[in-house]
Amino acid sequence: MTDFNDLPAHVWPRNAFRQEDGVVTIAGVPLPEIAEEYGTPVYVVDEDDFRSRCQDMARAFGGPENVHYASKAFLTRTVARWVDEEGLSLDVASLNELKIALAADFPAERITAHGNNKGTAFLRACVTEGVGHVVLDSEQELVVLDLIAAGERRVQKVMIRVKPGIEAHTHEAIATSHEDQKFGFSLASGSAFRAAEAAIRAENLDLVGLHCHVGSQVFDAEGFTMAADRVLGLYSKIHRELGVQLPELDLGGGYGIAYTEDEQPLDVDAVAHDLLTAVAKTAAELGIDAPVVLVEPGRAIAGPGTVTVYEVGTVKDVTVDEGVTRRYLSVDGGMSDNIRPALYGSLYDARVVSRFTEAAPISSRLVGAHCESGDILVRDASYPADIETGDLVALAATGAYAYAMSSRYNAFGRPPVVTVRAGKTKLMLRRETVEDILSLEA
Amino acid sequence: MTDFNDLPAHVWPRNAFRQEDGVVTIAGVPLPEIAEEYGTPVYVVDEDDFRSRCQDMARAFGGPENVHYASKAFLTRTVARWVDEEGLSLDVASLNELKIALAADFPAERITAHGNNKGTAFLRACVTEGVGHVVLDSEQELVVLDLIAAGERRVQKVMIRVKPGIEAHTHEAIATSHEDQKFGFSLASGSAFRAAEAAIRAENLDLVGLHCHVGSQVFDAEGFTMAADRVLGLYSKIHRELGVQLPELDLGGGYGIAYTEDEQPLDVDAVAHDLLTAVAKTAAELGIDAPVVLVEPGRAIAGPGTVTVYEVGTVKDVTVDEGVTRRYLSVDGGMSDNIRPALYGSLYDARVVSRFTEAAPISSRLVGAHCESGDILVRDASYPADIETGDLVALAATGAYAYAMSSRYNAFGRPPVVTVRAGKTKLMLRRETVEDILSLEA
Numbered sequence: 015m016t017d018f019n020d021l022p023a024h025v026w027p028r029n030a031f032r033q034e035d036g037v038v039t040i041a042g043v044p045l046p047e048i049a050e051e052y053g054t055p056v057y058v059v060d061e062d063d064f065r066s067r068c069q070d071m072a073r074a075f076g077g078p079e080n081v082h083y084a085s086k087a088f089l090t091r092t093v094a095r096w097v098d099e100e101g102l103s104l105d106v107a108s109l110n111e112l113k114i115a116l117a118a119d120f121p122a123e124r125i126t127a128h129g130n131n132k133g134t135a136f137l138r139a140c141v142t143e144g145v146g147h148v149v150l151d152s153e154q155e156l157v158v159l160d161l162i163a164a165g166e167r168r169v170q171k172v173m174i175r176v177k178p179g180i181e182a183h184t185h186e187a188i189a190t191s192h193e194d195q196k197f198g199f200s201l202a203s204g205s206a207f208r209a210a211e212a213a214i215r216a217e218n219l220d221l222v223g224l225h226c227h228v229g230s231q232v233f234d235a236e237g238f239t240m241a242a243d244r245v246l247g248l249y250s251k252i253h254r255e256l257g258v259q260l261p262e263l264d265l266g267g268g269y270g271i272a273y274t275e276d277e278q279p280l281d282v283d284a285v286a287h288d289l290l291t292a293v294a295k296t297a298a299e300l301g302i303d304a305p306v307v308l309v310e311p312g313r314a315i316a317g318p319g320t321v322t323v324y325e326v327g328t329v330k331d332v333t334v335d336e337g338v339t340r341r342y343l344s345v346d347g348g349m350s351d352n353i354r355p356a357l358y359g360s361l362y363d364a365r366v367v368s369r370f371t372e373a374a375p376i377s378s379r380l381v382g383a384h385c386e387s388g389d390i391l392v393r394d395a396s397y398p399a400d401i402e403t404g405d406l407v408a409l410a411a412t413g414a415y416a417y418a419m420s421s422r423y424n425a426f427g428r429p430p431v432v433t434v435r436a437g438k439t440k441l442m443l444r445r446e447t448v449e450d451i452l453s454l455e456a
Numbered sequence: 457m458t459d460f461n462d463l464p465a466h467v468w469p470r471n472a473f474r475q476e477d478g479v480v481t482i483a484g485v486p487l488p489e490i491a492e493e494y495g496t497p498v499y500v501v502d503e504d505d506f507r508s509r510c511q512d513m514a515r516a517f518g519g520p521e522n523v524h525y526a527s528k529a530f531l532t533r534t535v536a537r538w539v540d541e542e543g544l545s546l547d548v549a550s551l552n553e554l555k556i557a558l559a560a561d562f563p564a565e566r567i568t569a570h571g572n573n574k575g576t577a578f579l580r581a582c583v584t585e586g587v588g589h590v591v592l593d594s595e596q597e598l599v600v601l602d603l604i605a606a607g608e609r610r611v612q613k614v615m616i617r618v619k620p621g622i623e624a625h626t627h628e629a630i631a632t633s634h635e636d637q638k639f640g641f642s643l644a645s646g647s648a649f650r651a652a653e654a655a656i657r658a659e660n661l662d663l664v665g666l667h668c669h670v671g672s673q674v675f676d677a678e679g680f681t682m683a684a685d686r687v688l689g690l691y692s693k694i695h696r697e698l699g700v701q702l703p704e705l706d707l708g709g710g711y712g713i714a715y716t717e718d719e720q721p722l723d724v725d726a727v728a729h730d731l732l733t734a735v736a737k738t739a740a741e742l743g744i745d746a747p748v749v750l751v752e753p754g755r756a757i758a759g760p761g762t763v764t765v766y767e768v769g770t771v772k773d774v775t776v777d778e779g780v781t782r783r784y785l786s787v788d789g790g791m792s793d794n795i796r797p798a799l800y801g802s803l804y805d806a807r808v809v810s811r812f813t814e815a816a817p818i819s820s821r822l823v824g825a826h827c828e829s830g831d832i833l834v835r836d837a838s839y840p841a842d843i844e845t846g847d848l849v850a851l852a853a854t855g856a857y858a859y860a861m862s863s864r865y866n867a868f869g870r871p872p873v874v875t876v877r878a879g880k881t882k883l884m885l886r887r888e889t890v891e892d893i894l895s896l897e898a
Binding site: 084085086089090091092107108110111113114117128129130131132133151152154155193194195196197200202203327328329330332333334340342344345346353356357379381382383384385386387389403418419420421422423424425426427428440441442443444446448450451452453454455456 | 532549556639774782784786795823827829831890894896898
């Protein structure tokens with residue numbers, strides 16, 4: 015642990031800054047002002063951070079249209095508009111995600127639809143709304159989509175999701191290209207080839223490429239390159255045996271970000287360069303045209319630019335062993351606004367953002383206000399001993415899968431989401447109230 | 457595994473029944489009819505099951521007022537009314553839970569307020585609304601509540617939450633009486649005694665008892681009795697040294713239920729009898745009046761009477777090892793409507809409810825429709841090989857901590873909750889729509 019007053023640049027939003035008075039600002043807006051105006055907890059999104067990461071990805075992968083922002087990380091109409099304005103494409107994984115994108119006037123032809131069990135209504139909406147790509151995940155889906163497209167007298171562009179059999183070094187729940195999981199067609203068993211053949215033969219489907227996804231929070235470029243290599247082998251087989259050159263190759267997402275000071279985010283430029291070079295080289299060796307590489311970052315775009323600001327409430331020293339104490343710092347949110355520590359054992363970087371802290375660090379645990387002892391935000395921490403009730407603490411890099419997976423446990427309403435840019439704040443999502451909760455009662 | 461067409465009575469709702477045509481009914485209502493009318497996924501609540509478990513608890517613990525239903529398991533206005541009509545008391549653990557209870561006209565004097573970090577607004581509402589008990593969790597809270605009560609010229613009844621230092625055999629996240637956790641005052645260190653002394657001396661607080669909570673999903677009566685014994689030691693010390701006889705003892709919740717055929721629910725009658733006998737005996741030995749024992753079941757009341765009905769979508773056989781396959785059955789919900797398998801590794805009993813199944817069982821996995829490979833509802837199952845797309849499958853015992861912890865991941869709207877009683881259905885909570893999700897956008 016370096017100085018607790020630092021804000022490690024690779025973890026915190028690009029426009030986060032600690033002023034001379036100790037107060038942290040994002041895009042020039044002091045976080046205590048946001049807490050005062052909107053209450054706590056509150057998510058604060060650095061809009062320029064989000065947009066700049068869209069631009070970085072677009073540059074690295076040869077154009078914004080090759081980069082599909084993964085909605086599941088965090089989607090609102092505003093987010094969809096940002097993605098559209100930056101020229102990126104968009105992944106959706108449910109009918110409602112598609113509806114939100116369309117409600118933001120996101121162009122349907124730049125949308126790709128995912129899911130292991132899309133359901134007829136979602137597939138039909140994809141066809142009728144003119145969604146650019148549907149990524150087929152099962153034989154059943156292939157047949158159903160072909161029928162729907164026939165009924166609508168359309169030809170639907172599709173990709174085939176392939177399991178290349180790579181085990182990425184990540185949490186099991188979010189590692190998605192090994193064989194024993196629900197997504198895609200196995201490369202090894204030949205079912206991916208058979209699906210490609212069926213899609214090519216289907217009258218109302220137009221197969222434009224194969225898709226694979228190595229996992230989430232991947233820090234190791236090797237997995238992507240190995241997956242690309244294996245999948246290109248199938249491109250070559252399809253070319254040889256079926257006479258079709260597939261123009262696109264979707265390598266999914268999974269670009270790891272730094273949640274803690276010790277972690278280093280995956281270097282997107284370097285990985286993109288290596289990946290595109292490897293794809294070109296392998297394609298040349300196989301005697302096929304190199305397909306355009308598409309990628310699907312979600313977390314790597316939405317994650318680092320957002321912080322969650324909490325107010326410290328109860329402070330309690332607990333004896334955990336003879337002579338050993340742990341300070342429990344309770345905040346006014348918890349597992350309802352960020353399930354990731356409880357669900358995946360995820361780590362976070364927390365700092366006091368309302369002032370400088372001076373005291374020496376002591377063994378600490380940052381916990382939420384839920385009626386559950388597993389409601390822990392940071393399990394093993396070393397924080398200054400002078401953190402006290404009323405201080406504002408922020409967790410960094412909460413832009414992905416925090417709001418998106420938030421619950422109303424203990425009837426906590428969801429916190430608001432506030433965007434900041436050039437010294438100005440704007441409310442993106444208002445705080446949920448008990449009236450919102452009661453509005454579902456019949 | 458016995459016959460897959462069975463509905464193990466200790467796991468399924470009390471009024472669940474498989475008809476001669478193979479269709480499962482609850483309280484006389486066929487589940488396929490509910491699926492047809494309300495769509496899937498849908499939670500179905502057996503109202504009489506819920507009420508009968510309230511009555512069982514009331515009988516076991518010497519009167520309904522001694523039993524506090526724990527809101528966090530599942531709370532709606534309807535549920536609060538049921539609890540009120542059965543004469544039980546109610547636990548709340550947030551300002552919004554209190555508001556929902558009051559919106560149902562639940563009598564405030566039968567409400568107990570919990571939480572490690574209640575916050576001033578919640579504490580103030582407890583005082584002004586006349587909440588029966590506030591369970592104090594920290595020294596800071598004791599001081600603040602005394603001040604608030606003074607300002608309102610009221611005397612607030614309180615209890616002190618004590619950590620008796622018992623490790624219950626349960627998932628770490630939900631084991632709550634060991635020392636290294638956020639709740640309560642340590643018995644061993646003397647801080648619980650000091651808190652009791654401070655509460656007795658505080659002018660605007662009226663200490664009526666001590667509270668402890670052994671954990672959740674406890675199957676072992678021993679933990680409760682040991683905790684009671686230790687806490688009664690403190691009653692005796694308070695009596696001896698401070699001259700005060702505390703009239704109540706709250707032993708919390710944690711009564712385990714059966715999620716699978718192999719589990720046996722805790723025998724509430726037997727545990728209550730043993731517990732009350734032990735408390736009386738220990739009190740007599742200590743020379744104090746035996747306090748009235750209060751308990752706080754949530755899951756044991758709300759859990760067993762509810763099932764979640766899904767429709768099977770994609771069916772996919774996956775080769776997991778040479779010659780070994782696993783069938784992936786995808787349903788139209790998942791970790792958004794039930795996070796417990798992903799969060800705690802919880803197990804569930806799933807059955808086809810729309811017809812008889814006949815085929816021999818094969819290695820299967822029941823997964824959701826979310827864009828995440830950890831979206832697994834039942835990880836290692838053995839289900840009949842004739843389950844197919846369009847079948848309705850229900851998970852039993854989903855009444856507690858499923859809806860309560862539900863999210864909108866992938867913008868899935870929450871499923872509706874339908875109650876059934878005496879052949880009739882009633883909508884308790886309507887399905888969330890994309891309009892509900894968009895309504896938070898500023």
